[in-house]
Every structure is written in C-alpha cells, then in structure tokens.
Amino acid sequence: MGSNLQSRVRLRPVDLAREHGLSTQAIRNYEEAGILPAARRTPHGYRTYTSLHAGALRAFLALLPGHGHRAAASIMRAVNQRTDEEAFRLLDESHAQLLDDRRTLQAVERALGDLEPTTAPEPGAGPESAAVTGSDGTFIGPLAGKLGVLPATLRKWEAAGLVRPRRDPRTGYRVYDDADVRDARLAHQLRRGGYLLEQIAPLIAQVRAAGGLEPLEAALRDWHGRLSARGRAMLTGAAELEAYLRERG
Template sequence: MRPADLAREHGLSTQAVRNYERDGFLPPAERTPSGYRVYTEVHAAALRAYLALVAAHGYPSAGLVMTALHGGALDDALLVIDRGHDQVLRDRATLDAVRDAIADLPPAPDAVGDAAPGGRWTIGELARRLRVTPATLRTWESAGILAPARDPATGYRVFRAGDLRDAELAHLLRRGGYPLERIANVVEQVRTAGGTEPLSRALEDWRRRLTARGVAMLDAAALLSAYLRLTGLGRRP
C-alpha cells in the first residue's frame, strides 16, 4: 500500500500518515529501492487502532499506547487504557452523586452552608478528595464557583457540605468541557435554589458523552486487539 491508500480510508492527508509513522504510532514502513514507503495490512490495522484510541482516550493517551506497544512495553500500554476506564468509572460515580445531590436540594439557600449536614474540609483535604490541586480550587473560588468560609482564628478556608456539593458539580462539569463562567452560573442557581433545569440539562449532556465514550472504548479495544493478534505484539514472552 502507498501512504495515499492508508490516508484515503480515514480522510487523512498522506503527510499525516507519514507523521504518524515518524512519531511511532505506526510501525516503520519498508522502502522500495527508490526510497518510497511501502505499507501493509499491518500498518492499516495500526492506523485503525490508533485513530479509534484517539476517539476513545484522546490524542496523548492514544500516542502513548501505540509507542509503548512498538517499544515492547505492553504493560505500559495497558496501564494507559486502564487509567482511561478508571476515569470513566469515576465520572459515572460522580454523575450519580450529583444527581442525588440535586434531588435533595433544600428549598431555600439558607438551608445550605454552615447548617448543612456533613463535615469540614481544608483546601488540601478537599483537593485530595476530588483529586485536583489546591490551585484548581482557588481558581474555582476566583470564578465564583466556590465560596468557602474563613476560620476566624486562622483565616484559612473552611469547606463544608454545601461547598463539597458545589465542588463536585464543578469537577464533573469541568471534565465535560464546560467553561468556568457557565459552571459558576449553574452552581449559583443550585446554591440559591433558583432551579435545577440548567444543571439537569448539563448532567444529561455529560451522560450522553460518557455513553459515547464507553462505546468508543469498545470500538478501540476491538481494533487494538485485532492489531495485536495480527502482529503478535500482545504475546508475552
């Protein structure tokens, strides 16, 4: 096969195919005596697997998987895939938690905050709970998404149950690609019990995204498995 033959199947440019080979996403091509690349069904299978991985896991992760495989590091490639599945599982759990939270929203804003049930968290504790950095939480606070109280003795931020709910909402919506300004508007509506319809729409949109990503992961797994069978890269010594 020529580069154009591989490119045509996916609507790519021939240069893109060459770049993928250069970056290690495809195995090295054989060369004719005159220096032209010769691709085979192995390269076609690699390209299908790589592009499916991009749709399922994103460009950086897809590249890591393919370069790890071509470097003989099968476990490293599988670890990247495992992390992607773990993140989807966490997102689904967070989505369920947020749905439960908005189902139990109090009718008035003064029912949220210091009087809300639950504990108290420092910024570091909340960051660890959400697996984000304290700097991220400060950014959300600057955007109006979080409004923690301050300890009168130390001046440190104190996060309570209502803040945790707001942070969970922000974390979910941020992963869904929503800008900070939009997240702040949604959280403010929830915080003031002004209506949950915008949040419900956002959650439904994110559910559809998770479903689509799950299906894409199945497609990627099938094409990657086919590539491993074709090449023998999946066999352990």
C-alpha cells in the same frame, strides 16, 4: 517482524490516507511518532506500508474517541515497541478515568438531589449573625448555622470563588442572596462527598451560568450521553487493537 512485513501486500502512503480521509503527511507524522510501525523504503527512498500498518492506523483511529490523542498515541507506541504490559496499563488508566468521571457525575446528581428549598434561617447571635428581613438576604452566621459549618468555612469558600456574597453598604457585613445560599449548599454537599475546592469551583460556575439548578438537567443528560459514548468508543477501540495485536503476532 521484518519478514512478516515483507510478506504482506505493499501499500503506498496515499492508500492508507484515502481510506480514512487523511493526508499523506498525516500518515508520515503517525509513523514518525511511533503510532505506526516503521515503514520499509524502496531503493529510491519511498515509504512502503503493509496491511499491518493499515491495521495499526485503524486501531489508533478507533482508540482516539475513547482515550484521546495523547493516550491513544502512547498505547500504540507501547504496542509497536512490544511493551504490551505498558499498553495495557495505559488502557487501564483510561478506564479508571472514565469510572472516576462517572462517580463525579453521580456525586453532583446526589448533591443536587439533596438540596432542599431555601428557607429563611433563624436569627443568630451577634450583629453579623442577625437574620435579614424581607428579600434582602442572609448574613453569614445564620447561613453557617443552617449548614453546620463555621463562618470561617464560608469565608474560605468565598476566597475560592464558591460563594460571592455582597456587602451591606451600611455595615460592611456579608449578605447572601438566594443564589449564594444555593451555591453554599451545593458546595457543602460536594465537600461532604470528598471533593476539593478547586474541583467544586467549576461546577458552581456551571450552575451560575445555567441560571439555577433546573437548567442543569439538560447538561447532566448531555454528560451522561458523553460518558456512554466514551464507553462505547472504548469497546470499539479495544476490538480494533485486539485485531492489530493478532496480526502483529
């Protein structure tokens, strides 16, 4: 590799930096991090780069949008250390993460689509299982029966922050309003999809912040757009990385 470096045109740090609007310090940092191959030094100690370094920089910057800084840096270090199999493994991990994110989005959309309009539950047995009349809300027993879960499950979801029922001031019983019922139904759908409580909690929080399910449509469209952008960015990164690998030899 050393003889190849010598045969290529010499570039200064500023030459690499200007092309991408970076600082010369950033170029030095990338070299020290192993993202760029080690530079040769002049007799006076100045760094000299080549077209190979320029290709490495282009590959790294192209990998960033799709894989993130940590993964992109690790990929470039592996390539520069000539452990290509490790670089390919890291690429596979990023693609697997993107696929998992797509599946998560699909599960959320299915869960939202499966939610039916809330209907008043039928009265159940026991004082805390009695249905509340009017718009006051629903007690734990009827809601658990409607979902097909145990009341203990709803208590567990409450402890995890998935539902936030108020307490009846006279009896101390849990009372679930329409938003609580919505959150419980969404949590139930996601649990059936195999998601953990800690994975569901941020999604429920997003539903609350949006004020309901309908405003989430824009968020879901944005989510789709971001996943598509990552997929395209991965293609661009792969093309630049392949060009760098060819030049590296």
